Amino acid sequence: MYDSGKVIVGLLIFAGIFLFPFIYQHGAPAKKPKPSLDTPAIKALPVKKCVEDTKFMITTHMQFLNHWRDQALREGNRWYVNKAGKKVWISLQNTCLKCHSNKKDFCDKCHNYAAVQPYCWDCHYDPNGSKL
Amino acid sequence: MITRIIVAFGAVVAIVVAALIGGSVPGLQPIFGVVLPYVAFAVFLVGFALKVVNWAKSPVPFRIPTTAGQEFSLPWIKWSKIENPSTTGGVIMRMFFEVCCFRSLFRNMRTDLRSGWLIHHPTKWLWLLALGFHYSFLIIALRHLRLFVQPVPGFVETLDAVDGMFQIGIPPIYLTDIIILLALTGLLIRRLFLPKMRFMSLVADYFPLFLILGIVITGLLMRFVYRVDITAVKALANGIASFHPVMPKGIGTIFFVHIALVSTLLAYFPFSKLMHMGGVFMSPTRNLANTNRMEYHENPWRKPPKFHSYEEYEDMYRDYMKEAGLPLERE
Numbered sequence: 001m002y003d004s005g006k007v008i009v010g011l012l013i014f015a016g017i018f019l020f021p022f023i024y025q026h027g028a029p030a031k032k033p034k035p036s037l038d039t040p041a042i043k044a045l046p047v048k049k050c051v052e053d054t055k056f057m058i059t060t061h062m063q064f065l066n067h068w069r070d071q072a073l074r075e076g077n078r079w080y081v082n083k084a085g086k087k088v089w090i091s092l093q094n095t096c097l098k099c100h101s102n103k104k105d106f107c108d109k110c111h112n113y114a115a116v117q118p119y120c121w122d123c124h125y126d127p128n129g130s131k132l
Numbered sequence: 133m134i135t136r137i138i139v140a141f142g143a144v145v146a147i148v149v150a151a152l153i154g155g156s157v158p159g160l161q162p163i164f165g166v167v168l169p170y171v172a173f174a175v176f177l178v179g180f181a182l183k184v185v186n187w188a189k190s191p192v193p194f195r196i197p198t199t200a201g202q203e204f205s206l207p208w209i210k211w212s213k214i215e216n217p218s219t220t221g222g223v224i225m226r227m228f229f230e231v232c233c234f235r236s237l238f239r240n241m242r243t244d245l246r247s248g249w250l251i252h253h254p255t256k257w258l259w260l261l262a263l264g265f266h267y268s269f270l271i272i273a274l275r276h277l278r279l280f281v282q283p284v285p286g287f288v289e290t291l292d293a294v295d296g297m298f299q300i301g302i303p304p305i306y307l308t309d310i311i312i313l314l315a316l317t318g319l320l321i322r323r324l325f326l327p328k329m330r331f332m333s334l335v336a337d338y339f340p341l342f343l344i345l346g347i348v349i350t351g352l353l354m355r356f357v358y359r360v361d362i363t364a365v366k367a368l369a370n371g372i373a374s375f376h377p378v379m380p381k382g383i384g385t386i387f388f389v390h391i392a393l394v395s396t397l398l399a400y401f402p403f404s405k406l407m408h409m410g411g412v413f414m415s416p417t418r419n420l421a422n423t424n425r426m427e428y429h430e431n432p433w434r435k436p437p438k439f440h441s442y443e444e445y446e447d448m449y450r451d452y453m454k455e456a457g458l459p460l461e462r463e
Contacts, residue, residue, distance in 0.1 A: 001185060001188045001189050002188055002189070002190075002191055002192070002432065003188065004188065007184060007185070007188040010184070010413060011181050011184060011185075014180065014181075014184075014410070015177065015181070018176075018177060019177075020277075021277060021280040021281050021373040022373055022374075022375070024281045024285075024373075025280070025281055025282075025370065025373040025374040026374075027374055027375050027376070028374055029370055029371055029374035029376040029378075030282030030283075030370050030374075032363060032364075032366075032367045032380070033363060055361075055382065058361050058363075059359035059360060059361050059362075059384075060359045062302045062303055063302060063303075063359070065302070066301065066302040110362075110363050113282065113363055113366060114278065114279070114362045114363060114366050115278040115284040115288065115289055115292065116303075116362075117289070117292075117293065118302075119299060
């Protein structure tokens with residue numbers, strides 16, 4: 001091999017860049033977060049159900065909330081009829097956060113894990129005090 | 133020529149179909165989600181290194197001066213220090229412009245017949261599309277680190293915020309997603325609709341384009357249309373990065389299509405034209421200073437010639453020479 005010194009240094013840099021996630025994680029997996037449903041309002045519910053089914057809420061809540069925002073603020077329609085035919089008042093603070101009053105142990109858990117910075121809190125505030 | 137396009141497109145479709153079927157069978161999910169990425173990544177790393185070592189074994193006896201500037205000469209002749217360097221510093225500058233700014237694509241010329249005149253004019257489209265594509269790909273790859281490592285490094289969060297700074301929709305559309313789609317479409321149109329390009333393009337040219345387009349499209353579909361549980365995806369990716377692979381339940385099939393296409397790209401990489409990633413650093417016309425006239429360059433495969441001296445000759449034919457009565461230096 002010609003210029004083996006330079007080639008080997010180059011290959012080491014290449015390997016270092018591509019193996020960065022493995023080196024950084026050094027064999028210790030992070031714990032998958034479990035958003036907490038332990039709030040007084042949820043405990044008091046007779047049937048523990050969100051506005052739509054759990055799987056939909058887990059994967060699509062952000063698009064759903066965006067849709068709610070448009071409906072409430074741009075179209076002035078504050079009523080949402082869910083798949084089960086139930087009417088729900090469209091409001092982040094008075095509907096969502098009424099049950100999920102634990103932003104820190106609910107919203108932030110997954111958002112921090114997946115490094116998502118939702119801009120909900122640019123306008124809304126968490127009535128239970130955590131960060132504005 | 134059209135069969136080349138169909139073969140390349142068909143190969144990508146076949147991978148998508150295989151992953152759609154495999155990803156929807158829970159028993160096969162660990163193979164598509166964990167085994168395939170590991171194997172593909174190993175093939176990529178080892179194949180890449182072997183290819184570079186193989187290139188490094190080829191001797192480069194002569195500095196190839198296919199440069200675009202005046203070489204170092206007499207003091208009153210203007211020397212272009214970066215285009216035709218004769219120093220290591222100059223070579224580093226030339227490599228920087230080549231690797232980071234795609235200097236040789238910027239030099240792209242086109243020859244047209246315009247109202248009876250043959251005109252050579254610069255054309256920057258290829259440079260622009262290539263630059264847009266490569267930088268978007270880099271940023272997208274770096275952004276994906278948020279799914280592999282925990283805690284997420286600050287620069288990844290910053291990239292994410294800058295890339296999504298227009299906050300269009302939720303989840304926000306990334307600028308790089310738009311740029312990479314436009315650039316890839318442009319590069320594909322270039323091959324499909326320019327007659328000369330279509331004539332030259334092979335399956336190996338179309339396949340990576342379709343493959344990367346497939347990766348981008350499945351990624352966008354996953355983000356905006358067929359949503360998947362991102363925490364489950366992170367658990368899987370983080371498991372891979374920490375060598376504690378897990379297979380969380382309930383990840384949509386679209387995810388396995390994305391992974392299968394990315395794994396194909398990784399495994400195909402060392403055997404394809406995509407190796408220009410390593411190759412650009414190994415290009416003799418870019419990484420060697422033009423010192424042909426200043427320094428002595430010995431041919432690296434030159435072996436000392438085998439001489440056959442008169443003494444040896446005489447030893448060989450002594451008996452016959454003696455018989456013929458020829459004079460001998462040694463009896």
